[in-house]
Amino acid sequence: MPKVLVCGRGGSGKSTFVTMLAQTLGEQDKVLVVDADESNLGLGRMLGIQPPAQTLMDDIGGKKAVGSKLMASLRSGGTEEVKMFAGTFSIGELSTESVSWNGSVGLAQIGKVEHTNEGCACPMGALAREFLNKLKESDEEWVIVDTEAGVEHFGRGVLEGVDAVLMIVDPSYEAVLLAEKAAKLADEAGKAFSVILNKVDEETKSRLKEMLEAKKIEIAEVLPYSTDISEANLVGEPLTAESLKQTLKEIITKIIPSSVKAG
Template structure:
């Protein structure tokens, strides 16, 4: 089943969509791995309800100096081929040191910025790309990748290891403008692309539907504004599909049919 990346501008609802999709997939009795590749935000494991694993993937691999050492060594040669951080692995084979499982739902973090002046987030990008290129999923399994805001993951090539791209669109002109850019970047990368409208009411939904349809971009789902979900997120509680109206299952079916 699909490995997919969820992207969009800051605060549009990427982590929320991942959380709701993961719950639905879990309820369908399928395994889902959530890959938190956002190197700043900390709340996803709480939203999902798994809690974090013992280690980030960066720490599991020995920490930033070790990964940087491997990166530098690989760059001196034919680096993409020489960089070997992972062997091919199925979801069952992933170490519980860096994946925290709760039923069918697994949660892992690539790495977080831990110290002032520690350097840029590029090593996290390399790890994420290498991991996604080597993780094997069967037809009843999903991998959902949460990203940092913006389009940096396209620049880093993380998208190479996934099958499709979903962008979350909140009611803002910036999101509409960015959708065109992400659509082009996805096409360039050869990945199917669709958008989910989030935090909408009837009026903003209609405006967004018109604006996105004009660009010939497929809308694969809609999540209305939910006061309950906003409140529960603020209180640091896990999110639940019962907090929203509508069916997140439509988004899953739409992705499955591609």
């Protein structure tokens, strides 16, 4: 099954969507959720999964070690592509310290900001790219990547390791502009790109549709504003996909396989 990257502007609903998608996929298949957002801490709580004991960055020696490798590569005229894993690996081969499981859904974290002045995010981007490139999932396994807000991770090449991009667009002009940019970057990288409207009502849905169509961006699916979701996030409880399950199933059967084929 494909590796799917979920992107969008800050607060658009990326982590919420990743959680509900993983839960819905997890009813039949194995799903590894990769948290590539180094700032936010809420994904584990939304999934109802205790974050793993260590991040993937810890697993390979820490941010400093990866940063030094990157610098050495750049100094010797190389690129930001440094070898961090000896070869390819499967989800089952990942250590129990770096993936937490709740039934068929697992959570791994690329790395988190731990200290002030700890340096740029390049090592995180490099690790995310290398990890996704080397991870080989089977036909019954999915990899869903939650990202930080904006499109910086596109510039760091994280896109290279995935098959399809789902962009969450909430009702705002900035989200439309970002969708235009993300669509262009995904196209440049040769990746399938789909937009999902989130937190909309009938009025905002039709206005967003108009704005996106003017930029030749098609809307693949629509998730309405849900009081169940906002209530769970308000009190800090795990999310359940119950109220939006039908729409999520449509996204899975319709959008993801066809977008991967198209890519």
